[in-house]
Amino acid sequence: MTMIDTTSYTLISEAIKTEAKRILTDGTVTAVVGYAAARRKGSVQPIVITTPEDADKLLFSKGAVNNLAVYLTKAKKEIPKTGRIGIVVKGCDLKALVGLMGESQLKRENLYLIGIPCSGVLGSIIQPDTELTEDTIAPKCLECDVHMPTGCDFIPQGAPITPELEKKYAAEIARLEALTPAERWSYWKEQFSKCIKCYACRQVCPFCFCEQCLCDRNKPQMVESTPRPAGNFAWHVIRAMHLAGRCAGCAECERVCPMDIPLNLLNRKMAKELKELYDHEAGLEINEKGPLSMFNEKDDQSFIK
Amino acid sequence: MQKFITEQNFNTLIDRLIGAGKRVVAPKLNAGTVLYEPLSGSGEMVLDQLPRRSGKEAFFPLCEDIVSYEKEGQKVKLTDIDPALFPETLLVAVRPCDTAAIPVLDAVFSWDYKDQFFLERRNKTTIIGLACTSSDDACFCTAVGISPDDRRGSDLFMTQLEGGGYLCETHSEKGEALLTAHAELFTEPNSQKAKPLAKPEVEKVDLQKVKAWLDNNFEDPAWDSIATRCVGCGACAFVCPACHCFDIVDEGTEKSGKRRKNWDACGFWKFTHHASGHNPRDGQPKRYRNRIMHKFKYYDDKFGQTLCTGCGRCIRLCPVGIDIAEIVGDISRKN
Numbered sequence: 001m002t003m004i005d006t007t008s009y010t011l012i013s014e015a016i017k018t019e020a021k022r023i024l025t026d027g028t029v030t031a032v033v034g035y036a037a038a039r040r041k042g043s044v045q046p047i048v049i050t051t052p053e054d055a056d057k058l059l060f061s062k063g064a065v066n067n068l069a070v071y072l073t074k075a076k077k078e079i080p081k082t083g084r085i086g087i088v089v090k091g092c093d094l095k096a097l098v099g100l101m102g103e104s105q106l107k108r109e110n111l112y113l114i115g116i117p118c119s120g121v122l123g124s125i126i127q128p129d130t131e132l133t134e135d136t137i138a139p140k141c142l143e144c145d146v147h148m149p150t151g152c153d154f155i156p157q158g159a160p161i162t163p164e165l166e167k168k169y170a171a172e173i174a175r176l177e178a179l180t181p182a183e184r185w186s187y188w189k190e191q192f193s194k195c196i197k198c199y200a201c202r203q204v205c206p207f208c209f210c211e212q213c214l215c216d217r218n219k220p221q222m223v224e225s226t227p228r229p230a231g232n233f234a235w236h237v238i239r240a241m242h243l244a245g246r247c248a249g250c251a252e253c254e255r256v257c258p259m260d261i262p263l264n265l266l267n268r269k270m271a272k273e274l275k276e277l278y279d280h281e282a283g284l285e286i287n288e289k290g291p292l293s294m295f296n297e298k299d300d301q302s303f304i305k
Numbered sequence: 306m307q308k309f310i311t312e313q314n315f316n317t318l319i320d321r322l323i324g325a326g327k328r329v330v331a332p333k334l335n336a337g338t339v340l341y342e343p344l345s346g347s348g349e350m351v352l353d354q355l356p357r358r359s360g361k362e363a364f365f366p367l368c369e370d371i372v373s374y375e376k377e378g379q380k381v382k383l384t385d386i387d388p389a390l391f392p393e394t395l396l397v398a399v400r401p402c403d404t405a406a407i408p409v410l411d412a413v414f415s416w417d418y419k420d421q422f423f424l425e426r427r428n429k430t431t432i433i434g435l436a437c438t439s440s441d442d443a444c445f446c447t448a449v450g451i452s453p454d455d456r457r458g459s460d461l462f463m464t465q466l467e468g469g470g471y472l473c474e475t476h477s478e479k480g481e482a483l484l485t486a487h488a489e490l491f492t493e494p495n496s497q498k499a500k501p502l503a504k505p506e507v508e509k510v511d512l513q514k515v516k517a518w519l520d521n522n523f524e525d526p527a528w529d530s531i532a533t534r535c536v537g538c539g540a541c542a543f544v545c546p547a548c549h550c551f552d553i554v555d556e557g558t559e560k561s562g563k564r565r566k567n568w569d570a571c572g573f574w575k576f577t578h579h580a581s582g583h584n585p586r587d588g589q590p591k592r593y594r595n596r597i598m599h600k601f602k603y604y605d606d607k608f609g610q611t612l613c614t615g616c617g618r619c620i621r622l623c624p625v626g627i628d629i630a631e632i633v634g635d636i637s638r639k640n
Contacts, residue, residue, distance in 0.1 A: 066624075125626065129442070197567070204536055225556075225567065256624035258540045
C-alpha cells in the first residue's frame with residue numbers, strides 16, 4: 001500500500017499562521033477563513049478568524065478536506081463580506097473560487113488567497129485519525145492537476161509529493177457507461193433509494209448559492225420534497241444538471257453524503273460531456289460565460305432533430 | 306428472566322421468525338451502507354457496526370403516508386391510513402445508544418397528542434438490545450449518562466460472551482413472551498464471562514451545569530464561534546436517534562394525492578421560515594443554538610431528561626466537523 005507523504009504540512013501550517021498573523025495585523029484583510037484542529041485526533045474544522053492572536057489556531061493537515069469557498073458565497077450570510085478576506089485554498093478549492101468569480105459572485109481584489117502545495121487529503125473524515133494512503137486519499141486527489149495552485153497572493157514553500165496512482169472516477173464512469181440503460185438505472189435507483197434529503201450535498205457546494213433552492217419551494221411545489229424515489233431522483237438529476245459546466249470538482253457533495261451516495265460520479269460524467277461537447281473544463285482561468293449559459297453558432301446542434 | 310443462547314440458535318430464532326412471516330429488522334448492508342433494514346435471513350445481520358442511521362425509524366420512518374385524498378366530482382374523499390395494518394416487528398441487535406433514545410421518543414409522541422402512527426408501531430415492536438463492545442473517539446454515551454450495556458428501551462437485552470453465544474435478559478412482558486415462545490432454543494445461563502464493554506473516552510459531562518448555563522445564556526457570543534461554520538444541512542438531525550421533528554406535506558395532483566410526514570431538521574433555513582417571509586432564526590448560529598437548547602434544556606424542562614444518547618453519529622457525519630461532545634463539554638466548564 002502506497003503511503004502519501006504529508007510531512008510538508010507541518011511547515012506549511014507554520015507558514016499559514018505567520019502569514020495570517022501578518023495580514024490581520026497590517027489590515028490587509030478583515031478575516032481569514034482557514035482550518036483549525038478539533039477535539040478528535042486528526043480532526044479539523046473550518047474556522048473564521050478576525051484577530052492576529054487567533055492566527056495560531058490555523059493549520060493544514062490531511063484532514064483539511066473542506067472546500068472553504070462555500071463560506072464566501074452569499075448563501076453563508078454569517079461570514080462578514082466587508083473588506084478583503086483571506087482564505088486558505090487547495091488547488092481544487094481555488095477552481096471553485098475562480099468559478100464563483102466568473103459567475104460574478106466574488107471579486108478577485110476582495111480576496112487574499114493563501115494557496116496550499118497539496119499532496120492530497122483524506123476522502124472521509126468519519127474516522128479522522130487515519131493514515132493518508134492510496135486507499136484513504138480522496139478519489140479527487142488521484143485525478144488532481146493543481147497540486148500546486150497558481151495566481152495566489154501567498155503560497156507556503158513546499159513541493160507536493162504525488163505518486164502516480166490509479167484513477168478511480170475514470171474507471172467507475174467507464175464501468176457505468178458500459179452498462180445497459182436498464183442496468184445503469186438499477187444502479188442509480190439503488191443509490192438514490194438511500195437518500196434522506198438532508199441536503200448536505202447542496203449545503204457544502206460552493207455553487208449551490210441560490211437564495212431559495214427550487215427544491216425548497218412549495219408555492220407551487222416544483223420537486224417532491226419527500227425522500228421517496230420520485231423526489232430523490234428529481235433532486236439528484238436537477239443537482240447534476242445545474243452544476244454541469246460549473247462544478248469545479250471538489251467532490252464535497254460525495255464526501256459529506258451520510259448515506260455514501262457516489263454523487264461526484266454524476267458531476268464527473270457531466271464534466272466529461274462538457275469537455276467533449278464544448279471543450280470546456282473547470283480551471284484556473286476566470287470564464288465569465290460558461291458553456292451552458294451562452295449560445296455559440298459553432299455549438300454542436302446535431303441533437304436537435 | 307436470564308437465559309443463554311448460542312449464536313447458532315440465535316440465528317435459528319431469527320430465521321424461524323422470518324419464516325413465520327414476522328418482520329425482522331436488524332443492521333444490514335444496503336448498497337454499501339449499514340442500515341436497520343428488514344432481513345430476509347439471519348446471514349444478512351451485521352453485528353459489529355453501528356448502523357449509519359438510528360433505530361428510531363422503526364417507529365418514526367423517514368417518510369410515511371398519513372392520509373390520501375381523491376376528488377370525485379365536487380367531493381373530496383379522504384382515506385385514512387390504518388395503523389392496525391402496521392406489521393408486528395422484531396427490532397434486533399440495537400445498540401444501547403439507540404435503545405435508550407426510544408423511551409425519550411415515547412415521551413414526546415405520547416405527551417399531549419397521542420401520535421397513533423408512532424405508538425402503534427411502538428406497541429407492535431419487540432426490541433432486542435445488544436451490549437456494545439467497541440467504540441471510537443466520536444462515541445460519548447457515558448459522558449451523557451448512558452452506558453454501553455444500558456437496558457433502557459430493550460425488551461430483551463443480549464450480552465456477547467467470551468466463549469461465544471449470548472446472555473439474554475428479559476426486561477418486559479414482550480421480551481419474556483419472545484423467550485418463552487422459543488424456550489427450546491435457550492438454556493440456563495452458564496458462568497461464562499461477558500466480553501469487555503466499550504469504553505468511550507469522553508469525560509463525563511455535568512448535564513445540570515450545562516442546563517444551568519443554557520438557562521441563562523440564550524444570547525451569548527459563543528454561539529457565533531460554535532456555529533458560524535455550520536452549513537445548514539440536516540445530516541446531524543437525520544442520523545440522530547433522538548431528534549424527532551417532522552414536516553407535513555401534501556403531494557400529488559389536484560385529483561388525488563397523499564399527505565405525508567417527513568423528517569425535518571432545525572438546521573434547515575426553511576424550518577422556521579414563516580409564510581410572511583420572516584424568519585426568526587435568520588442565521589445559522591441561531592439554528593444550531595436551537596439544536597443544543599432542545600437537546601440539553603428544552604427537552605429537559607419538559608420531560609426531565611436529555612435528548613442525546615451520545616451515539617456520536619452527528620460528530621462522525623457533520624460535513625464541517627462540528628463536535629457536540631466538545632461543545633457540551635466546553636459549556637459544562639463555563640461558570
